Amino acid sequence: MSGDRARIDYALRLGDDALVLGQRLGEWCGHAPMLEVDLGLANIALDLIGQAQHFLAHAGALEGHGRDADKLAFRRDVLDFKNCLLVEQPNGDFAQTIARQALFSTWHELMLQRLQGSSDTAIAAVAQKAVKEVAYHASFAREWVVRLGDGTAESRQRMVDGLDWMWRFVDELFAMDLVDQAMAEAGVGVDKSTLRPEWDHLIDAMLAEATLERPAPRRGVMGGREGRHSEHLGHMLSEMQFLQRAYPDAVW
Amino acid sequence: MYTTELQNQAGKPKAQVASTEDPALLEAFEARVAADEFIEPKDWMPEAYRRTLVRQISQHAHSEIVGMLPEGNWISRAPTLRRKAVLLAKVQDEGGHGLYLYAAAETLGTSRDEMVEALHSGKAKYSTIFNYPTLTWADIGAIGWLVDGAAIMNQVPLQRTSYGPYARAMVRVCKEESFHQRQGYEIMMAMASGTPEQKRMAQDALNRWWWPSLMMFGPPDENSPNTAQSMRWRIKRDTNDELRQKFVDVTVPQAEAIGLTVPDPDLKWNEAKGGHDFGEIDWEEFYAVVRGEGPVAKERMKARIDAWNDGAWVREAALAHAAKRNARAAA
Ligand SMILES: [Fe+2]
Numbered sequence: 001m002s003g004d005r006a007r008i009d010y011a012l013r014l015g016d017d018a019l020v021l022g023q024r025l026g027e028w029c030g031h032a033p034m035l036e037v038d039l040g041l042a043n044i045a046l047d048l049i050g051q052a053q054h055f056l057a058h059a060g061a062l063e064g065h066g067r068d069a070d071k072l073a074f075r076r077d078v079l080d081f082k083n084c085l086l087v088e089q090p091n092g093d094f095a096q097t098i099a100r101q102a103l104f105s106t107w108h109e110l111m112l113q114r115l116q117g118s119s120d121t122a123i124a125a126v127a128q129k130a131v132k133e134v135a136y137h138a139s140f141a142r143e144w145v146v147r148l149g150d151g152t153a154e155s156r157q158r159m160v161d162g163l164d165w166m167w168r169f170v171d172e173l174f175a176m177d178l179v180d181q182a183m184a185e186a187g188v189g190v191d192k193s194t195l196r197p198e199w200d201h202l203i204d205a206m207l208a209e210a211t212l213e214r215p216a217p218r219r220g221v222m223g224g225r226e227g228r229h230s231e232h233l234g235h236m237l238s239e240m241q242f243l244q245r246a247y248p249d250a251v252w
Numbered sequence: 253m254y255t256t257e258l259q260n261q262a263g264k265p266k267a268q269v270a271s272t273e274d275p276a277l278l279e280a281f282e283a284r285v286a287a288d289e290f291i292e293p294k295d296w297m298p299e300a301y302r303r304t305l306v307r308q309i310s311q312h313a314h315s316e317i318v319g320m321l322p323e324g325n326w327i328s329r330a331p332t333l334r335r336k337a338v339l340l341a342k343v344q345d346e347g348g349h350g351l352y353l354y355a356a357a358e359t360l361g362t363s364r365d366e367m368v369e370a371l372h373s374g375k376a377k378y379s380t381i382f383n384y385p386t387l388t389w390a391d392i393g394a395i396g397w398l399v400d401g402a403a404i405m406n407q408v409p410l411q412r413t414s415y416g417p418y419a420r421a422m423v424r425v426c427k428e429e430s431f432h433q434r435q436g437y438e439i440m441m442a443m444a445s446g447t448p449e450q451k452r453m454a455q456d457a458l459n460r461w462w463w464p465s466l467m468m469f470g471p472p473d474e475n476s477p478n479t480a481q482s483m484r485w486r487i488k489r490d491t492n493d494e495l496r497q498k499f500v501d502v503t504v505p506q507a508e509a510i511g512l513t514v515p516d517p518d519l520k521w522n523e524a525k526g527g528h529d530f531g532e533i534d535w536e537e538f539y540a541v542v543r544g545e546g547p548v549a550k551e552r553m554k555a556r557i558d559a560w561n562d563g564a565w566v567r568e569a570a571l572a573h574a575a576k577r578n579a580r581a582a583a
């Protein structure tokens with residue numbers, strides 16, 4: 001694999017994670033359990049869409065074929081999306097959304113902390129801004145896990161179910177493939193496997209405060225980074241990309 | 253926009269109940285209002301003033317919240333990342349407006365839960381405009397341009413309304429509404445100068461939203477029996493028809509500037525009055541929508557009620573958790 005291709009993929013992965021999760025969270029807008037939560041989720045979605053714009057613009061510039069962030073967001077099909085499977089999972093109930101957010105944002109914050117020192121100055125610059133946003137996402141989500149876990153019997157059961165549902169997508173966050181290895185060696189990316197102990201520690205602390213058990217270990221489902229996604233992503237893209245697909249010549 | 257008093261029928265004045273309030277207090281209150289002083293939550297105020305304000309502010313708050321739905325309908329389909337971010341931020345602003353307004357109304361002694369309950373039971377009204385569907389992306393432009401534009405007309409004078417918390421909420425809200433209006437107009441501008449399909453969507457959106465936007469200012473003055481009282485109390489500062497005229501005069505040239513046609517054959521400039529003459533509004537439709545018979549009124553209310561009911565367990569959990577924490581802190 002050429003270093004250029006790996007670097008483009010790396011930027012796409014970062015951008016697609018943010019874009020796909022931002023898109024999912026936007027679905028809550030106007031429908032959340034309370035107004036303050038509605039605003040909180042919209043805020044997180046907004047941060048993520050902003051991060052996606054930067055990472056995808058960078059990927060397009062590295063690629064050098066004149067594709068900007070919008071072209072990459074709205075004109076690629078499922079096989080070319082590089083996000084992890086966790087972020088494309090449907091919102092489910094609020095507990096499932098919060099489980100997804102807590103697991104992802106905790107990882108995302110650790111990633112961005114490291115990426116602030118990336119030798120790719122564009123990635124480093126985005127990470128420096130985004131890490132502050134994501135620290136808020138992570139604490140928002142972990143606080144809700146605690147509230148729901150240590151709330152009522154119903155909220156506890158839903159939180160247990162939500163974490164259980166999302167847990168099989170955790171291992172993928174830390175998996176290292178050729179792209180990751182090349183980028184870690186070049187100082188562009190992160191050796192994600194080294195993030196796991198800290199992630200485990202943060203998640204265990206959250207679970208303890210929420211009076212919840214850690215979900216039982218299971219075989220991780222993977223493939224998102226290479227474009228092998230769940231069935232959900234295609235539906236999301238068909239909705240998200242509708243206008244750009246239906247009116248390819250239009251400027252909006 | 254949302255501030256017009258909505259009643260189910262045209263011009264049926266309510267029976268006046270003789271005031272049993274202390275005439276001296278009443279006189280002092282009226283004098284303060286007439287002198288453009290702000291009334292604050294702890295100040296004495298006539299019961300009818302309090303009731304009218306709760307109704308008006310909560311109606312305004314509900315409109316902000318229900319108003320998140322028609323635009324929220326396009327967040328997942330916004331055509332570019334920038335447009336998506338701008339729309340998300342806009343809808344989030346509207347939710348924030350709802351929050352400040354509920355907080356302002358709560359200073360009058362009615363809880364947010366009571367107000368939400370009144371909305372869901374159909375007792376409280378919200379702006380008629382949000383009972384129309386958003387069918388194409390141009391509707392997002394039209395709403396920003398026309399609906400937020402109308403909101404500004406209505407709300408700018410309310411920055412000087414007599415009730416302090418309401419006036420202060422309006423100062424924050426108005427800043428954001430002008431932003432929304434510009435962003436909406438920018439969407440329309442892009443589409444009106446775009447492909448033939450885009451231009452068609454833009455014109456169609458104007459056709460569908462024009463008349464409902466004019467209705468946002470409420471019934472004509474002769475059928476607006478509470479206007480005089482509200483103006484004396486400085487809860488309202490201009491009449492419905494004055495504001496509507498101002499809106500038409502500002503908006504018509506904006507439509508012309510981007511090559512769109514206002515869907516009113518009777519629209520023409522009247523040199524003598526220095527404003528536009530315009531066609532008759534379909535008041536029957538207006539009152540039908542006020543009664544809850546708007547095209548997507550059922551869907552809007554169902555979406556709000558479902559969100560509230562589906563979220564009940566979350567709100568209960570938050571309360572239960574807070575109670576456990578407090579108990580642990582006390583132990
Ligand atoms: Fe608003």
Ligand SMILES: [Fe+2]
Binds near residue numbers: 403
């Ligand atoms: Fe607005």
